[in-house]
Amino acid sequence: MLSKSLTAPILPAAPCPAAAAGRADACPEEEFRAFYDRTAPQLRAYLARCSGNSSVVADLIQESYFRLLRSGFRGQGEEHRKNYLFRIATNLLTDLFRRRRGAESTQMEARPVMAPDDRLNLRADLSAALGTLSPRDRQLLWLAYVEEASHRDIARITGLRESSIRSMIFRARARLAGRLREAGFRPAQGGKA
Amino acid sequence: MSTPVCRRAEEVRRAARDSAWTDELRVHVAGCAACGEEALLASFFAQLASETSDLPPLPDAGSVRLAGLLSLRRARAVRLARALSIATALAWTCGGAAAAVVALRAWPLPGARLAALAGAIPRPAVAWLVASPGSALLAFGAGLLIALLAVGALDPEPAPNVS
Structure with missing residues (x-):
């Protein structure tokens, strides 16, 4: 394929x-x-x-x-x-x-979905959270959030249709966000103002 | 499928990535589900991307390039060997065709000799073979075809596949 x-x-x-x-x-x-x-x-x-x-x-x-x-x-x-x-x-x-x-x-x-009482404070837990997604979801989200690739570039890299990237990322995001919330991960909003 | 995304999502993503939150943005994120999710994921990926201690060391650039060059030259040698075998087969074909043309033009003499030779061998098929130039040419062509197929089948390695 x-x-x-x-x-x-x-x-x-x-x-x-x-x-x-x-x-x-x-x-x-x-x-x-x-x-x-x-x-x-x-x-x-x-x-x-x-x-x-x-x-x-x-x-x-x-x-x-x-x-x-x-x-x-x-x-x-x-x-x-x-x-x-x-x-x-x-x-x-x-x-x-x-x-x-x-x-x-x-x-x-x-790997099963993490138990709700797990805490994502360690690197291993972060990786585990990502590991609960499918390989395709991991690739899409990594390219979008870490590489900050455009939808067109993501389509070229993954070989998927550009028109479907947006919805696929949206669904993958929702899945990962759900897992992270279940595991008690909270975004750090301290930082420098 | 509609994908509800807040217009401030990009701003939130940058803030989460660079840890540069403003009070106003924090208030917005608290009240916006889409931006809350964006902040969660951007923050998660920022942490994951910054964590490199568990990653294996990178191979040396020089050794990566050298391995690539060596493998490339090997692939080139394979391709060259294949081209040479094809050229050899073609040369044999051309030579054979030239010989066949010569034989056909001067058929009466070699034909008579071959017929005499075939008569000495008790095999009807051989006799049939030398009976006419057409049948001799047919046998010759079949032999060349088999030789070409053998050259193709003996090709040691397929051309490299770059995906």
Whole structure:
């Protein structure tokens, strides 16, 4: 499902000669390092929180950048390239979930809703709250709230229709908000005024 | 599906993310269900995103790039090997076709010799084969087709799939 048809809308004509060569060695090391330094921490957080399994994150990061290099994709700017990278990572996550579903029926997905008396003060609890959602909901909400991606970008990254993103995010939001309220999570409204 | 969203949702999201609440915004959030939910989620994701201590260390950028380059070159070598096998098969086909044309133009002489040879072998099929240029060409074409299919089947690795 997430193969060629979904990569099509995000792949414009390559704007630079290096991209036309379409190869990893067309990407200078300094340029790659700079791009990696800016995007890898965000990608790591996305993969870790959406997969719910830190042990696979390093491999997924490596594979995502490798596929980006192999594609020779440069895009129309860094943001475009980053979206493409997240798109690759999302496809890898989808494959991971598909494999898991067959093998061990995803520990995170199978996790029951937290008991009402749980308190979300710890990082593990925060992750657990996110883990009660479906993988797709996690991806949508993470992209919307952490990456602050537009609906169009989220549609490109996840391969969903742009017109359905709004309602899907709305429903995912409602589900997560319900779980957070059940668990007693309250937004901090102190801060600096 | 209608999605009730307050016009101040973006403002609330920024305030929750940056912990920059004003008294007026707090009052608004207290009385607006949509903004209450927005604040809850923005605050939750801000906390989750800021927590990195449980995340694994990042692989080194150099090693990621190097692994990518090595794998890419391997994929290129596979593609090159495949192109070479196709070119070899084509060369054999062209050579065979040229030989067939030559044989057809000078058929009386080799035909008589082949007929004599076939007569020495007690196999009716072989005799049929050399009886006419058409049947010889047909057998030759079938042989080439089998050779081409064999080259395709022996291709060691499919082209890399970049999704």
